[in-house]
Amino acid sequence: MPNSSSSSVLRFAPSPNGRLHLGHAYSALYTWNAAKLLGGTALLRIEDIDAERSKPDFVTAIFDDLHWLGLDWPQPVMQQSDRLDAYAEAGNVLRDENLLYPCFCSRSDIAASAEGSDPDGAPLYPGTCRHLDRGEQIERLERGDPVQFRLDTERAMDRVGMLTFSVVGPLVTDRPQIRHARPERWGDVVLQRKGTPTSYHLSVVVDDAAQAITHVTRGRDMEAATDIHALLQMLLGLPSPIYNFHKLILDDEGKKLAKSKGSETLTDLRAKGWTPDDVRRAVGL
Numbered sequence: 001m002p003n004s005s006s007s008s009v010l011r012f013a014p015s016p017n018g019r020l021h022l023g024h025a026y027s028a029l030y031t032w033n034a035a036k037l038l039g040g041t042a043l044l045r046i047e048d049i050d051a052e053r054s055k056p057d058f059v060t061a062i063f064d065d066l067h068w069l070g071l072d073w074p075q076p077v078m079q080q081s082d083r084l085d086a087y088a089e090a091g092n093v094l095r096d097e098n099l100l101y102p103c104f105c106s107r108s109d110i111a112a113s114a115e116g117s118d119p120d121g122a123p124l125y126p127g128t129c130r131h132l133d134r135g136e137q138i139e140r141l142e143r144g145d146p147v148q149f150r151l152d153t154e155r156a157m158d159r160v161g162m163l164t165f166s167v168v169g170p171l172v173t174d175r176p177q178i179r180h181a182r183p184e185r186w187g188d189v190v191l192q193r194k195g196t197p198t199s200y201h202l203s204v205v206v207d208d209a210a211q212a213i214t215h216v217t218r219g220r221d222m223e224a225a226t227d228i229h230a231l232l233q234m235l236l237g238l239p240s241p242i243y244n245f246h247k248l249i250l251d252d253e254g255k256k257l258a259k260s261k262g263s264e265t266l267t268d269l270r271a272k273g274w275t276p277d278d279v280r281r282a283v284g285l
């Protein structure tokens with residue numbers, strides 16, 4: 001059976017911009033269970049490229065909550081804020097291939113000109129700045145206009161031809177199935193911003209490769225974004241892990257738990273006297 005050897009490496013990759021809730025607990029426990037089934041290792045990675053929202057206290061709380069759940073992981077823990085050079089280097093590969101272009105559109109420009117929405121329901125960027133001439137690009141960059149660098153997704157797809165990735169599940173030891181990727185439904189995604197040489201999409205593929213991740217276990221809400229990851233892996237010559245999309249933990253209204261909605265955190269539940277077994281039961285494990 002492919003990839004069910006002791007070389008399997010999985011990861012749980014939370015962003016320290018709030019405290020963990022039951023959704024994270026499920027994802028973490030699920031990942032450690034899957035690693036066990038595969039006879040492999042589960043790593044922890046801290047995804048803290050958002051310098052404004054990430055806080056060291058939340059990193060400490062993540063370690064604490066996961067240890068409380070009974071989980072352990074190899075050291076050192078990769079922290080994305082330490083890896084900006086690696087992301088800049090990957091960005092340069094795309095730039096040298098003429099696959100990144102500067103975009104000067106504001107959020108409201110995009111909302112006003114969007115052509116439909118992306119799989120997450122956000123306005124779909126219509127490619128306004130894709131055809132700016134070189135002179136204008138240089139002038140605006142030199143002037144210091146706020147800029148984001150976008151992937152020319154259509155050009156990138158022309159380079160790679162047919163794009164697929166492997167999905168396994170619900171049982172991670174099953175035989176993987178081939179899935180067709182359609183990154184064009186995301187339009188030209190932002191991969192770098194002024195002052196930040198990366199985005200979630202770029203960091204995640206660079207780090208999954210750097211950590212030799214063989215299986216990415218993530219929530220179903222991240223299924224569509226995997227199309228972009230498959231594309232970036234091809235463009236950067238990185239291996240593509242096997243993907244497994246797990247269920248989401250929903251609140252009483254059937255909505256996904258979220259830090260931004262103030263969903264009850266593991267810290268709250270611990271204060272109420274919950275045990276790790278209560279958490280396991282609550283998430284159906």
Ligand code: GLU
Pocket residue numbers: 013014015047204217218219222
């Ligand atoms: N850091 C992301 C989050 O907290 C998840 C990363 C991933 O699974 O690729 O939502």
